[in-house]
Amino acid sequence: MNIRLVPREEFDKQLYDSCVHYATNGNIYGYHWFLNATTDDWDVLVEDNWSSVMPLPKTKNWLGRTRLEQPRLISDLAVYSVNVLSPKRVQAFWDAIPKEYRSGNLTVEPASAPKVSNRFTVEAATGTALTLNRPYEQIIEDFSPGYHEGLVRAEMARLRPASSFKPERLADLWLQVNGKTAENEWRYHAMQRIMYQVLHRGWGGTQAVQDDKGEILAMVFLAYSHHRIFPLFTVETAEGKSVGALTYLWDNVLKSHAGKELKVRREEILV
The missing domain is CATH 3.40.630.30 (Gcn5-related N-acetyltransferase (GNAT))
Structure with a gap:
């Protein structure tokens, strides 16, 4: 499993949105246009040939340190994947977040929450x-x-x-x-x-x-x-x-x- 970071200004919008659209756990919040309307800066983790993606909305604190931050108007994001979203795949994405992301919090749909969140606070979205x-x-x-x-x-x-x-x-x-x-x-x-x-x-x-x-x-x-x-x-x-x-x-x-x-x-x- 090869996971790489792609900056927002460099990624392929069509491939990204296609993955979110056909993902088994897709939702409207993951599309690039929705994210662009709610946050000023975000990158994306990409698996292999865009079969799985994970948006990383980010901010910098007063010390210039990068952190994950849940965008306003978005209830939950995900590790969007057209593959089976196994705990191993989910954990691999969270482990692949670059060290420059020093801390932060994110709310994700339940299947995208990792077993070990390390430096991040991760909440699983609730609801019936x-x-x-x-x-x-x-x-x-x-x-x-x-x-x-x-x-x-x-x-x-x-x-x-x-x-x-x-x-x-x-x-x-x-x-x-x-x-x-x-x-x-x-x-x-x-x-x-x-x-x-x-x-x-x-x-x-x-x-x-x-x-x-x-x-x-x-x-x-x-x-x-x-x-x-x-x-x-x-x-x-x-x-x-x-x-x-x-x-x-x-x-x-x-x-x-x-x-x-x-x-x-x-x-x-x-x-």
Whole structure:
């Protein structure tokens, strides 16, 4: 197994993205355009003929020392591989990280966590997959009473689905709800870069809920990749929370996707 480091400015984007796309553990966060929108600097470890890759997002501290750092807006990365992702292969990648990476932390999907992390803090992403290839009634049969209470509030408030909107509309509402800070301003622009990348590829779009006066109460931007639904960005107003707007929105998503070979992280729906 030959693993080498390739700087971002030198690697082949097509070969890299192809590996992420066809990887048995692929996800949307690994594509080069997603990483470029969330971090200023990253390299990649490559196995042989780009059959396995591992992105290494990095920063430098005030002493000039390089460290791994989890990018904002990315929940988990991975050792992406079209081969069997054995513990031996995973450990080989972590052991191949150059010594110049002195420390750092990274959150990865569970199969990509090493047995020995040495100088790094590695967290395995958590969550439970909710499969949608069933009737709607079966999907929600074990949901909490709070979920159903939210649907009752939404019905009483006469909520209804709204048309799809441009990324700016969701980002504006998100910033309005969360407030203007330096961090939120960065997220505001990064969110739009990512959403337009997804729209360009035809991989997703916005879902929204409005009240009987046409006021938007909740929005979510859904991306579809690797037979999964990724709710990348979600926002709900204070009024929306009081009438179960986000619950109503997700219930509509589940109804329209029931019976399809898709899954979503359960914890992102039952908030």
